[in-house]
Amino acid sequence: MDSTFRRTPDIHLQDLIDGLLNGNRVFLSKAITLVESKRSDDRKLSAELIDRVIDSNEDSLRIGITGVPGVGKSTFIESFGKMLTSLGKKVAVLSVDPSSNRTKGSILGDKTRMDELSRDPNAFIRPSASGSSLGGVAHSTRETILLCEAAGFDVIIIETVGVGQSETVVKDMVDYFLLLMLAGGGDELQGIKRGIMEMADHILINKADKDNLKAAKQAKEDYKNAVHLFPPNEAEWVVPVGLCSALEKTGIKESWEEIEKYVSKTRSNGWFSENRKRQALKWFHERIHARLEDDFYSKPEIKEEIKKREKLISSQKISVRKAVDELFN
Numbered sequence: 001m002d003s004t005f006r007r008t009p010d011i012h013l014q015d016l017i018d019g020l021l022n023g024n025r026v027f028l029s030k031a032i033t034l035v036e037s038k039r040s041d042d043r044k045l046s047a048e049l050i051d052r053v054i055d056s057n058e059d060s061l062r063i064g065i066t067g068v069p070g071v072g073k074s075t076f077i078e079s080f081g082k083m084l085t086s087l088g089k090k091v092a093v094l095s096v097d098p099s100s101n102r103t104k105g106s107i108l109g110d111k112t113r114m115d116e117l118s119r120d121p122n123a124f125i126r127p128s129a130s131g132s133s134l135g136g137v138a139h140s141t142r143e144t145i146l147l148c149e150a151a152g153f154d155v156i157i158i159e160t161v162g163v164g165q166s167e168t169v170v171k172d173m174v175d176y177f178l179l180l181m182l183a184g185g186g187d188e189l190q191g192i193k194r195g196i197m198e199m200a201d202h203i204l205i206n207k208a209d210k211d212n213l214k215a216a217k218q219a220k221e222d223y224k225n226a227v228h229l230f231p232p233n234e235a236e237w238v239v240p241v242g243l244c245s246a247l248e249k250t251g252i253k254e255s256w257e258e259i260e261k262y263v264s265k266t267r268s269n270g271w272f273s274e275n276r277k278r279q280a281l282k283w284f285h286e287r288i289h290a291r292l293e294d295d296f297y298s299k300p301e302i303k304e305e306i307k308k309r310e311k312l313i314s315s316q317k318i319s320v321r322k323a324v325d326e327l328f329n
């Protein structure tokens, strides 16, 4: 964010909001940079910005996409995104990357990964926010979703690597969670834990093409059987298992049709809005925790007192319980 934003925040904030609401991507990018900023004056501006654009787009759809590295996420998002823009949708692609602290270099990497989509005037690709904690990254990604929606994007895709905790974080910010899988190799080899499979609203076996087609069809039957054993979900949704080839662009439209079925079903049975409401409440409580923690640890006197007590605990001169009590007194 350039420094003029700070010097005369009111005027510039209004420009920023106007530009954003007009769907101007330069302003959208600036707004995202602002909400990602950790400076305290930026935080104030961000709060005002978010507050003023928050209820702009109720009809958006937030889709999470996960799968192990190499499964074809970016190839899929490219094909899927192009299909959506051809239907007249505006598509934003964000990512939550737990290993990030990504540099500008990988921003370019992302763009070339989704080369066609990044040149599409109806698409917006933003690399993952960097941050020291997954919670912090999740928070700015959530605000980024709101900004994209305010800028008129209908479908927001949030990509994450399917290897750790980030799936849960993404599941908590999307309406629909799509898991990309590969045929063969077994779940364990693919590094996908059962819990992640159970979070999925859709299992899609990618690379169902060429020599791999037969194995993909077999995998589809296996996963279908596995899905039957999952506990019932609150959306009352039977998780579809499909095949696609992100490379040959087959099965892409069919997967969108499944998503549309989900949206129509959950909008009529109330789950769609119930889920968003629960997510917002969970986010609220997460932020309270984060704020309390930040405020507590950032006090210089607390830092010192903690150090002292660490020593006492290490030499068994004080119990943990007593040390904590003393800190809070």
Ligand code: GDP
Binding pocket: 067, 068, 069, 070, 071, 072, 073, 074, 075, 076, 113, 206, 207, 208, 209, 244, 245, 246, 247, 248
């Ligand atoms: P990501 O790490 O999950 O984002 O995976 P990428 O999209 O980068 O794809 C990894 C590799 O798999 C690349 O070489 C792709 O060209 C290839 N790939 C992706 N989708 C398909 C597909 O549907 N069929 C085949 N045969 N290869 C694919």
